[in-house]
Amino acid sequence: xxxxxxxxxxxxxxxxxxxxxxxxTYILDSKSLVWRKLLCGGIPPTPRAAHASxxxxxxxxxxxxxxTGGHILF
Numbered sequence: 001x002x003x004x005x006x007x008x009x010x011x012x013x014x015x016x017x018x019x020x021x022x023x024x025t026y027i028l029d030s031k032s033l034v035w036r037k038l039l040c041g042g043i044p045p046t047p048r049a050a051h052a053s054x055x056x057x058x059x060x061x062x063x064x065x066x067x068t069g070g071h072i073l074f
Contacts, residue, residue: 004029004031005027005028005029005030006028006030007025007026007027007055007061008025008026008028009024009026009045009061009063010022010024010025010045010047010048010051010063011024011049012049012050020069021047021048021067021068023044023048024037025037025038025044026038045063046068047068048066048067048068049067050065050066051063051064051065051066051067052066
């Protein structure tokens with residue numbers, strides 16, 4: 001997202017066999033190294049971990065695959 005910003009969506013929080021899948025979205029300003037939680041509009045993807053994503057436009061990210069806590073998405 002621009003040359004100074006990075007977007008992070010989802011992931012797993014916790015330890016092996018005791019984790020929670022999240023659907024949170026964060027942005028990192030690589031110059032200041034400050035993380036900020038984003039509140040996004042529209043219909044968000046389901047919470048997931050082990051997925052891939054890519055930015056296709058200034059305001060659009062495509063999220064593909066991943067796991068939702070026992071279920072694998074294709």
